[in-house]
Amino acid sequence: MLNSIGRPTAPTAAETQDYPTFTGNKGLQLEQPLLFEIGRADCTGVDFEDVTLNDNALGKFQRDSIGLVGLSEPEAMRHYVRLSQKNYSIDAGLYPLGSCTMKHNPRLNEKMARLAGFSDIHPLQPISTVQGALQLMDTLSHYLLTLTGMEAVALSPKAGAHGEMCGMMAIKAALIARGEAGTRTTVLVPISAHGTNPATAAQLGFTVRDVPARADGTVCVETVKSLLDDSVAAIMLTNPNTCGLFEREVKQIADAVHEAGGYFYCDGANFNAIVGKVKVADLGVDAMHINLHKTFSTPHGGGGPGSGPVVLSPALAKFAPVPFVKKVGNGYVLIEHTSSSASEPRIHLKEDPRVKPEDDSHLAFGRMVAFHGQTGMYVRALTYMLSHGADGMRQASEDAVLNANYIKACLQDLYSVPFDVKFCMHEALFDDRCLNGTGLTTLDLAKAMIDEGYHPMTMYFPLVVHGAMLIEPTESESLAALDLFIATMRDLMMRAQSGNPDIIHQFKTAPHHTPRARLDETRAARSPKLRWNA
Amino acid sequence: MRYHPHSTADREFMLQKIGAAHINELFSDIPENARIQGDLPLPAHASEMSVERQLSSLAAHNVSAGSVPFFCGAGAYKHHVPAMVDHLIQRSEFLTSYTPYQPEISQGTLQYLFEFQTQVALLTGMDVANASMYDGSTAAAEAVLMAHRITKKRKCLVSGSLHPHYADVIETNANLTGDACVRLPADARNAEDIIAQLDESLSCIVIQTPSFFGHLIDLQPIADAAHKLNIIVIAVFTEVVSLGLLQSPGAMGADIVVGEGQSIGNALNFGGPYLGLFATREKYVRQMPGRLCGETVDANGKRGFVLTLSTREQHIRRDKATSNICTNSGLCALAFTIHTTLLGEKGLQQMARINHAKALELRTALQGVKGVEILNTTFFNEFSIALPKPAAEIVEALAARNILGGVPASRLLPAEPSMHNILILAATEITTSEDIALLTTALKEVL
Numbered sequence: 001m002l003n004s005i006g007r008p009t010a011p012t013a014a015e016t017q018d019y020p021t022f023t024g025n026k027g028l029q030l031e032q033p034l035l036f037e038i039g040r041a042d043c044t045g046v047d048f049e050d051v052t053l054n055d056n057a058l059g060k061f062q063r064d065s066i067g068l069v070g071l072s073e074p075e076a077m078r079h080y081v082r083l084s085q086k087n088y089s090i091d092a093g094l095y096p097l098g099s100c101t102m103k104h105n106p107r108l109n110e111k112m113a114r115l116a117g118f119s120d121i122h123p124l125q126p127i128s129t130v131q132g133a134l135q136l137m138d139t140l141s142h143y144l145l146t147l148t149g150m151e152a153v154a155l156s157p158k159a160g161a162h163g164e165m166c167g168m169m170a171i172k173a174a175l176i177a178r179g180e181a182g183t184r185t186t187v188l189v190p191i192s193a194h195g196t197n198p199a200t201a202a203q204l205g206f207t208v209r210d211v212p213a214r215a216d217g218t219v220c221v222e223t224v225k226s227l228l229d230d231s232v233a234a235i236m237l238t239n240p241n242t243c244g245l246f247e248r249e250v251k252q253i254a255d256a257v258h259e260a261g262g263y264f265y266c267d268g269a270n271f272n273a274i275v276g277k278v279k280v281a282d283l284g285v286d287a288m289h290i291n292l293h294k295t296f297s298t299p300h301g302g303g304g305p306g307s308g309p310v311v312l313s314p315a316l317a318k319f320a321p322v323p324f325v326k327k328v329g330n331g332y333v334l335i336e337h338t339s340s341s342a343s344e345p346r347i348h349l350k351e352d353p354r355v356k357p358e359d360d361s362h363l364a365f366g367r368m369v370a371f372h373g374q375t376g377m378y379v380r381a382l383t384y385m386l387s388h389g390a391d392g393m394r395q396a397s398e399d400a401v402l403n404a405n406y407i408k409a410c411l412q413d414l415y416s417v418p419f420d421v422k423f424c425m426h427e428a429l430f431d432d433r434c435l436n437g438t439g440l441t442t443l444d445l446a447k448a449m450i451d452e453g454y455h456p457m458t459m460y461f462p463l464v465v466h467g468a469m470l471i472e473p474t475e476s477e478s479l480a481a482l483d484l485f486i487a488t489m490r491d492l493m494m495r496a497q498s499g500n501p502d503i504i505h506q507f508k509t510a511p512h513h514t515p516r517a518r519l520d521e522t523r524a525a526r527s528p529k530l531r532w533n534a
Numbered sequence: 535m536r537y538h539p540h541s542t543a544d545r546e547f548m549l550q551k552i553g554a555a556h557i558n559e560l561f562s563d564i565p566e567n568a569r570i571q572g573d574l575p576l577p578a579h580a581s582e583m584s585v586e587r588q589l590s591s592l593a594a595h596n597v598s599a600g601s602v603p604f605f606c607g608a609g610a611y612k613h614h615v616p617a618m619v620d621h622l623i624q625r626s627e628f629l630t631s632y633t634p635y636q637p638e639i640s641q642g643t644l645q646y647l648f649e650f651q652t653q654v655a656l657l658t659g660m661d662v663a664n665a666s667m668y669d670g671s672t673a674a675a676e677a678v679l680m681a682h683r684i685t686k687k688r689k690c691l692v693s694g695s696l697h698p699h700y701a702d703v704i705e706t707n708a709n710l711t712g713d714a715c716v717r718l719p720a721d722a723r724n725a726e727d728i729i730a731q732l733d734e735s736l737s738c739i740v741i742q743t744p745s746f747f748g749h750l751i752d753l754q755p756i757a758d759a760a761h762k763l764n765i766i767v768i769a770v771f772t773e774v775v776s777l778g779l780l781q782s783p784g785a786m787g788a789d790i791v792v793g794e795g796q797s798i799g800n801a802l803n804f805g806g807p808y809l810g811l812f813a814t815r816e817k818y819v820r821q822m823p824g825r826l827c828g829e830t831v832d833a834n835g836k837r838g839f840v841l842t843l844s845t846r847e848q849h850i851r852r853d854k855a856t857s858n859i860c861t862n863s864g865l866c867a868l869a870f871t872i873h874t875t876l877l878g879e880k881g882l883q884q885m886a887r888i889n890h891a892k893a894l895e896l897r898t899a900l901q902g903v904k905g906v907e908i909l910n911t912t913f914f915n916e917f918s919i920a921l922p923k924p925a926a927e928i929v930e931a932l933a934a935r936n937i938l939g940g941v942p943a944s945r946l947l948p949a950e951p952s953m954h955n956i957l958i959l960a961a962t963e964i965t966t967s968e969d970i971a972l973l974t975t976a977l978k979e980v981l
Contacts, residue, residue, distance in 0.1 A: 070878015117593025132595030366706025371805025
């Protein structure tokens with residue numbers, strides 16, 4: 001019997017008072033100094049034979065000290081494990097970041113990406129020694145083209161914004177080929193768009209013209225028509241849009257833009273809502289990037305690496321950048337150059353890859369990256385696609401949309417809905433009118449969610465809605481998990497609206513149960529300290 | 535299906551709650567003629583075992599670097615990565631978290647980024663580094679754009695020392711933005727006189743050391759000449775391990791230092807994902823692209839970290855942003871910083887010395903092969919040789935003998951006849967004397 005030696009076996013009356021500790025640690029919340037405060041210049045966690053260079057070929061270029069510090073393996077393990085414990089993650093809880101698609105990341109994908117036949121091959125090995133990798137790229141291309149109905153795909157862009165750049169470069173290249181690059185200098189961008197859209201257009205020298213949204217958050221074809229003229233190169237439209245709504249007039253908008261001589265760039269950030277439900281090609285899209293790290297579950301990794309393949313219409317296919325894979329007989333080749341062998345077509349075509357050389361041989365607009373793009377991410381995405389299959393991918397989109405609508409239905413009596421729409425797509429959007437009179441902001445609510453164990457939703461985006469709260473649960477959440485989230489959100493709003501000064505104070509100073517309280521971002525920006533200094 | 539938690543009953547209950555009769559009612563805004571009826575012509579869902587079988591079969595059709603004598607470099611390098619690195623980057627809290635926009639529950643990511651930025655600044659000899667870019671080539675292209683912003687000039691000069699893919703990426707950008715880009719011929723024999731090419735119209739020069747062909751280039755006189763003409767010097771490296779032994783570009787006068795960080799912590803991965811490193815002087819920090827992590831305090835006065843200077847970025851500045859970039863290469867940066875922490879100053883220097891020693895050993899062995907001309911007097915772990923036959927053919931012949939014997943320059947520069955017989959070879963700590971003996975023996979047979 002444990003208690004025969006005086007050891008208590010049940011807690012005494014519980015008290016929740018926050019007692020200070022000597023170490024600053026709070027149980028499982030462990031403080032960790034900076035690496036440079038604990039590391040030593042002469043300490044290493046890697047064993048090497050000690051080589052002395054008698055002779056060298058370094059000329060006069062040897063350096064003395066670098067200033068780095070090292071840790072032994074056990075110390076390094078503890079350092080990073082302690083750091084990891086200060087992060088929220090999708091594996092730990094619901095992560096309803098709208099527009100970010102924080103879905104479950106299957107571990108099979110990680111295991112497959114680590115097969116030596118994928119992870120341990122060099123990008124410039126002889127083509128004969130990487131046939132499996134090229135087949136993988138070809139198969140992924142086939143899936144992306146089948147899912148979208150588009151003509152060609154450029155796999156190499158390294159992230160969503162890089163994919164946007166690729167698509168807009170293809171449009172610029174097409175305008176150059178038409179002799180209209182000098183006159184078509186305007187790109188239409190709805191004000192609800194991701195910031196990357198105008199930034200990408202501007203980086204390519206285009207002038208951005210805002211497209212106002214309708215009262216329901218969508219773009220009206222008549223508004224677009226009123227903005228179209230000979231100077232318009234393209235429209236960049238997110239669909240489903242950043243308010244979580246499908247652009248009902250997307251095809252009419254595409255037709256109008258095409259009629260005016262422009263192209264339709266579709267931001268595919270929200271593709272997860274429509275996989276297997278919509279043929280993107282039938283919407284009149286000329287270029288669309290697909291975030292493999294959103295829709296196809298490659299992990300976000302705390303901010304990358306992403307992967308942003310771009311699908312292209314027949315009008316843009318021939319301008320796709322190098323490299324791309326081509327099937328020749330029973331094998332695969334990699335087309336890596338824009339003009340070296342003029343007989344090679346420059347594009348990955350969904351059916352017969354043979355295109356008349358005189359049509360396409362000199363048109364690839366160039367190269368986006370060294371080597372062939374994010375192959376490690378291609379493996380993960382294809383693993384997801386094979387696992388889900390056509391039926392599973394459609395189901396994923398349906399469940400993602402179902403879950404968002406369920407949240408909307410269960411919260412809309414307490415949370416204010418900015419647009420009078422019956423259904424949303426894969427994300428539910430609320431504004432901050434429900435907080436009017438409480439003295440609280442969207443930020444306060446978000447920080448209070450953290451104390452309840454949730455990562456906040458996307459807040460203050462899209463910009464067209466005041467104090468926006470954009471909730472994207474994804475298909476990964478069970479009904480029980482959704483119900484618990486909904487109950488929590490309802491409790492929080494009722495408390496926020498209670499008017500109780502203590503509760504309001506609790507919101508305004510939240511979070512209270514995290515490794516750090518609210519951080520001073522103004523101070524960080526005013527006098528930037530971007531590195532450790534002794 | 536294993537990834538979908540809902541039962542049919544759950545879905546029906548939820549639809550009822552929503553007020554929809556059928557799931558397709560939620561998709562009714564989609565134009566009818568664009569809707570997909572039924573399932574697409576792709577295979578149905580598959581078990582984990584079945585998918586594993588399919589992908590393993592594809593992987594088996596590749597020759598992995600670790601299975602043969604291996605000498606490929608040219609911008610991607612095989613190094614030994616300690617087992618701990620891959621274990622740690624697969625922790626849920628690192629692998630499955632988002633960009634640290636909510637700093638109270640992202641201090642783990644933010645602190646390692648702050649430490650990473652410090653390590654990169656130290657290695658490159660610069661004041662500040664960002665939280666990483668997509669890869670070395672895109673970092674170089676962004677550096678050119680940054681130089682254009684600083685100098686208000688729009689013309690760059692690209693050295694023939696630069697990795698041809700990097701030059702292609704810079705040139706592609708310039709072609710489509712309307713900026714000017716002058717590209718010097720590939721410099722296999724380190725004969726380039728870039729100082730003679732400088733004039734005031736240039737915004738920047740892009741120069742790589744160790745060069746694409748392995749030569750070590752003295753940046754100091756080039757930087758001195760460039761600075762007199764208000765030209766930004768962008769120094770590039772593709773082998774970051776070299777900075778363990780070589781003078782930093784910062785110490786030789788570079789204004790922006792960019793490079794590929796794959797060598798530390800990251801696998802070859804057939805070219806990606808990789809890790810762009812980007813560092814510069816303090817005075818240019820507000821013109822930098824990419825994410826930055828900075829130190830601050832929380833409401834209780836405790837030290838903490840946040841993403842900062844975001845007024846440069848697209849989500850705030852939109853079309854006035856310094857770049858459209860909204861991601862970094864987080865997990866690759868984590869692998870880099872963990873490996874660098876394990877190495878420390880001492881380990882990295884040892885590793886760099888071993889790399890150089892292996893390259894010296896390889897050079898000595900190749901000097902004994904008839905027909906091989908070594909083109910380098912200086913190098914780190916990689917150098918170029920001229921062969922009596924096209925290098926691409928030799929590499930294929932070596933591959934047929936199960937040796938991955940380097941990268942033919944023509945693979946990247948097919949339009950330049952002078953490159954056809956040039957082979958670039960790298961040696962690292964993984965290279966054994968047996969590998970070198972097998973290579974030289976095979977070379978003698980195929981030459």
